[in-house]
Amino acid sequence: MGRFWSLLFLAVPVLGVGVFAAAMMTDSWPLHNHWLPRDVSEKGYVIDNLFNTILYLTGVIFVGTSLALFWFLWKYDGEKNLGPVRFLHGSHTLEVVWSIIPAATLLFIAIYQMNAWADAKIDRPGTRLAGADGRMNTEDDLVEFQLPIAQVTGRQFEWRIRYAGRDGVVGTSDDVHTVNDLHLPVDEEVVLQIKSDDVLHSFFLPNCRLKQDVVPGMKQMVWFKPKEVGSFDIVCAELCGWGHYKMKGRMTIQSRKDFDQWLTDQERIQQESSFALSEEE
Amino acid sequence: MSSITAGSHAHEHESSATHASFISTYVFSRDHKIIGLQFLFSTLLWFFVGGLLALGIRWQLAYPWTNMPIIGKMLFPGEGGQISPEFYTTLFTMHATVMIFFVIIPILAGAFGNYLIPLMIGADDMAFPTLNMLSYWFMWPAFFLIGASFFTAPYGAGGGWTSYPPLSVVNEAAPGSASAQTLWLLGITFVGISSMMGSVNYMTTIIQMRAPGMTMFRLPLTIWGMFITAILQAFALPVLTAAGFMQVMDRLLGTGFFLPEGLIVNNSIPASGGGQPLLWQHLFWFYSHPAVYIMILPAMGMVSDIISCFARKPIFGYKPMVYSISGIAGLGFIVWGHHMFVSGMNPVLGMTFMVSTMMIALPSAVKVFNWLGTIWGGKIEFTTPMLFSLSFVSMFIIGGLSGIFMAATPVDIFIHDTYFIVAHFHYVLFGGTAMAVFGAIYFWYPKMFGRMMNEQLGKVHFFLTFIFLNGTFFTMHVLGAVGFPRRLADPYHYDTFQHLMPMNRFMTWCAIGMVATQVIFAFNFISSLFFGKPVGRNPWGCNSLEWSAPSPPGHGNFDFQPVVYRGPYEYGHPDATKNHYPQIEPPPENPTEVPEH
Numbered sequence: 001m002g003r004f005w006s007l008l009f010l011a012v013p014v015l016g017v018g019v020f021a022a023a024m025m026t027d028s029w030p031l032h033n034h035w036l037p038r039d040v041s042e043k044g045y046v047i048d049n050l051f052n053t054i055l056y057l058t059g060v061i062f063v064g065t066s067l068a069l070f071w072f073l074w075k076y077d078g079e080k081n082l083g084p085v086r087f088l089h090g091s092h093t094l095e096v097v098w099s100i101i102p103a104a105t106l107l108f109i110a111i112y113q114m115n116a117w118a119d120a121k122i123d124r125p126g127t128r129l130a131g132a133d134g135r136m137n138t139e140d141d142l143v144e145f146q147l148p149i150a151q152v153t154g155r156q157f158e159w160r161i162r163y164a165g166r167d168g169v170v171g172t173s174d175d176v177h178t179v180n181d182l183h184l185p186v187d188e189e190v191v192l193q194i195k196s197d198d199v200l201h202s203f204f205l206p207n208c209r210l211k212q213d214v215v216p217g218m219k220q221m222v223w224f225k226p227k228e229v230g231s232f233d234i235v236c237a238e239l240c241g242w243g244h245y246k247m248k249g250r251m252t253i254q255s256r257k258d259f260d261q262w263l264t265d266q267e268r269i270q271q272e273s274s275f276a277l278s279e280e281e
Numbered sequence: 282m283s284s285i286t287a288g289s290h291a292h293e294h295e296s297s298a299t300h301a302s303f304i305s306t307y308v309f310s311r312d313h314k315i316i317g318l319q320f321l322f323s324t325l326l327w328f329f330v331g332g333l334l335a336l337g338i339r340w341q342l343a344y345p346w347t348n349m350p351i352i353g354k355m356l357f358p359g360e361g362g363q364i365s366p367e368f369y370t371t372l373f374t375m376h377a378t379v380m381i382f383f384v385i386i387p388i389l390a391g392a393f394g395n396y397l398i399p400l401m402i403g404a405d406d407m408a409f410p411t412l413n414m415l416s417y418w419f420m421w422p423a424f425f426l427i428g429a430s431f432f433t434a435p436y437g438a439g440g441g442w443t444s445y446p447p448l449s450v451v452n453e454a455a456p457g458s459a460s461a462q463t464l465w466l467l468g469i470t471f472v473g474i475s476s477m478m479g480s481v482n483y484m485t486t487i488i489q490m491r492a493p494g495m496t497m498f499r500l501p502l503t504i505w506g507m508f509i510t511a512i513l514q515a516f517a518l519p520v521l522t523a524a525g526f527m528q529v530m531d532r533l534l535g536t537g538f539f540l541p542e543g544l545i546v547n548n549s550i551p552a553s554g555g556g557q558p559l560l561w562q563h564l565f566w567f568y569s570h571p572a573v574y575i576m577i578l579p580a581m582g583m584v585s586d587i588i589s590c591f592a593r594k595p596i597f598g599y600k601p602m603v604y605s606i607s608g609i610a611g612l613g614f615i616v617w618g619h620h621m622f623v624s625g626m627n628p629v630l631g632m633t634f635m636v637s638t639m640m641i642a643l644p645s646a647v648k649v650f651n652w653l654g655t656i657w658g659g660k661i662e663f664t665t666p667m668l669f670s671l672s673f674v675s676m677f678i679i680g681g682l683s684g685i686f687m688a689a690t691p692v693d694i695f696i697h698d699t700y701f702i703v704a705h706f707h708y709v710l711f712g713g714t715a716m717a718v719f720g721a722i723y724f725w726y727p728k729m730f731g732r733m734m735n736e737q738l739g740k741v742h743f744f745l746t747f748i749f750l751n752g753t754f755f756t757m758h759v760l761g762a763v764g765f766p767r768r769l770a771d772p773y774h775y776d777t778f779q780h781l782m783p784m785n786r787f788m789t790w791c792a793i794g795m796v797a798t799q800v801i802f803a804f805n806f807i808s809s810l811f812f813g814k815p816v817g818r819n820p821w822g823c824n825s826l827e828w829s830a831p832s833p834p835g836h837g838n839f840d841f842q843p844v845v846y847r848g849p850y851e852y853g854h855p856d857a858t859k860n861h862y863p864q865i866e867p868p869p870e871n872p873t874e875v876p877e878h
Contacts, residue, residue, distance in 0.1 A: 015751070019756070019759065020759075034760075034784065035763065037777050047691050051692045051696075054685055054692060065650075068653050073656065076656060076658060085594045087595065089599060091597075103640070107636070109689060116691035117631060121631070198451075199454050200558060202623070204764075206695075209695045216558060217541025218541075233777045235775060239768045240448065242439065242456060245772065
């Protein structure tokens with residue numbers, strides 16, 4: 001039976017690699033679109049590349065160790081291996097080798113991530129200005145942060161969106177309000193302010209490789225640059241109550257012209273409905 | 282069960298006043314073996330409950346909003362047999378709670394820790410037998426409280442096992458956030474008290490009560506795993522207990538540890554005091570990340586013992602194994618932030634937590650290499666416990682490597698809270714720990730009950746579990762790569778995920794097969810109690826001390842004073858007369874010189 005069990009353990013790397021390979025061929029049967037969804041943000045590919053880098057590195061280790069496991073089981077099956085066992089307690093050299101190589105690899109992986117992380121979460125877009133010394137890229141540089149184009153508020157169980165009106169500042173009386181309907185201009189860096197009205201939510205744009213938990217009591221910024229027009233999902237990715245599953249929004253990316261037109265239309269509709277209301281009163 | 286105390290008259294350990302009544306022998310027993318078995322039976326029952334809860338989750342993901350066959354009409358007559366979204370949140374909350382707090386932690390430390398520690402170090406019992414008894418009986422308030430939380434009207438606790446505020450603190454936030462949540466928190470506190478009693482006992486026993494000759498570096502790795510786990514629990518648990526009380530106070534006394542000033546959820550009274558929701562996450566994960574290692578280090582130890590025994594070869598790199606267990610435990614205290622990369626925590630902290638998290642993969646890798654080194658050049662016996670232990674190694678490779686994806690902060694932005702993480706921890710906890718536990722049950726069953734479990738049924742059980750486990754959990758990686766979020770009652774109304782239902786159905790049927798397979802195990806376990814082949818002291822031919830005691834050991838464990846002459850892994854030693862070389866066997870007059878490495 002040793003042969004049979006060895007082959008069972010061989011099936012793990014074979015099928016494992018097979019499933020991943022089938023999933024990565026997203027255009028073909030049987031696992032159509034069972035991989036990273038379409039990426040429509042300018043920096044999304046960075047995260048995809050890091051994902052793939054780790055996938056290949058770990059894939060090699062997975063296949064290597066799994067094959068070693070299979071081979072040792074096959075070769076040292078007690079029914080077949082009639083000689084004496086190899087009586088030894090270890091090898092100092094081997095322990096050193098297989099500590100240092102993974103340590104270096106892991107450290108490399110960690111350091112390799114830093115820039116992408118800083119781009120996504122730390123370096124908020126803005127304009128860099130020379131400080132008092134009149135020179136750029138010195139310690140006293142000032143950064144004028146780009147203002148958010150809209151504020152997205154999570155609440156049970158919807159996304160409330162508030163655009164800066166004509167004054168370009170969110171939170172004033174000329175703001176434009178929508179629910180679950182986020183429109184953004186293509187090919188422009190956009191900054192969104194996200195906040196929560198009640199419990200934790202998480203603002204997840206699968207197609208932009210963007211996710212940020214929304215914490216009540218905090219005002220957070222997210223930023224990205226859409227590069228394709230189209231309509232995409234906004235997903236809530238942090239448990240927020242019984243209706244968590246239906247907290248769905250849509251993000252429409254359109255040309256600057258269409259976006260401005262849409263915003264003007266929304267403004268008009270909002271004004272008309274408020275006039276209508278005041279007439280009724 | 283009567284056979285358990287076969288040798289009990291050999292020792293006059295108990296005072297004569299409490300002599301041998303049924304209650305003191307089997308119910309409020311202070312014998313570590315009975316307490317271990319009490320933990321084992323309780324946790325196996327809960328394992329079954331947790332499995333059924335998982336099937337509820339799987340049913341909803343495969344056939345959302347359809348009548349659940351057989352039990353749907355009984356459970357939810359009001360909804361016509363459908364799972365409601367409220368009940369779905371309770372399902373996954375309770376599945377995780379039961380599996381983590383009632384199965385994995387108590388079956389490793391409570392069942393195997395209790396049963397094996399005194400036997401493997403050559404002691405007659407634990408250092409504090411009464412405390413040991415209490416550690417089991419403090420689980421019962423927890424069982425009742427969590428059970429009551431589940432059945433609280435209208436819905437049980439639904440804040441997830443992580444219980445993040447404000448959802449879990451504000452009564453109005455969710456149907457299960459009222460009294461059900463308070464019951465849940467109190468239940469977890471009792472589990473914590475039980476674990477704390479156990480951990481104090483294990484540490485003391487291992488340090489103080491080892492048999493003559495049993496130095497620390499002659500301890501089996503099972504004991505090292507249990508020892509380090511006990512230390513982890515002792516240092517991490519107080520934080521969870523304190524945090525739990527803080528949450529209870531926020532809920533009942535109006536304090537404001539976790540709620541920001543003025544927060545209103547669903548017309549609740551505005552919160553006073555400027556608390557922080559993220560504070561809970563830090564405190565919770567400061568315990569619950571070490572808890573992840575509490576849930577695997579003892580399993581690693583047991584697997585090491587089983588693999589060395591059935592490879593008939595010394596464990597490869599004993600000391601590196603000990604150091605890597607310690608390394609995992611030490612690093613385990615400084616990686617909790619990797620659960621919070623996208624939580625709103627300062628992103629600069631994310632970088633430091635990424636480095637420490639990456640580094641924890643190193644001792645894990647060293648362990649895998651050493652297991653491979655152990656079977657290399659051995660004479661492998663493919664017994665049921667060996668198969669389960671080998672599958673631990675195979676599955677832990679997958680679970681360990683998939684952790685690196687989450688540790689990389691930019692990648693985590695995309696896969697955080699998706700099925701990728703669900704795949705990861707199920708590979709570690711089911712593919713890893715649960716498979717090791719099955720192996721350990723098959724392995725030590727003859728010691729516990731004096732009879733063998735059926736090997737053929739055991740292998741069928743292993744084969745089917747192995748197939749179905751991979752069918753259920755491997756596919757989750759693929760779902761995670763699409764971004765498929767966890768904890769959604771109906772993910773299919775999102776355009777991005779609507780085409781994933783066929784794969785979910787496949788997984789559900791694998792999960793059903795996996796739970797059904799456990800019937801074979803239950804049958805084998807129960808029938809072998811009565812009809813299993815009776816065994817002597819050492820049916821597998823192993824070295825460690827417990828195999829020198831009678832099967833089952835009587836009260837006081839050993840019918841002789843064990844003296845230890847060597848480490849537990851000297852299989853194939855040139856001086857050995859058999860295929861093993863027990864720790865108690867005195868060396869010959871002219872022992873062969875054996876190099877350390």
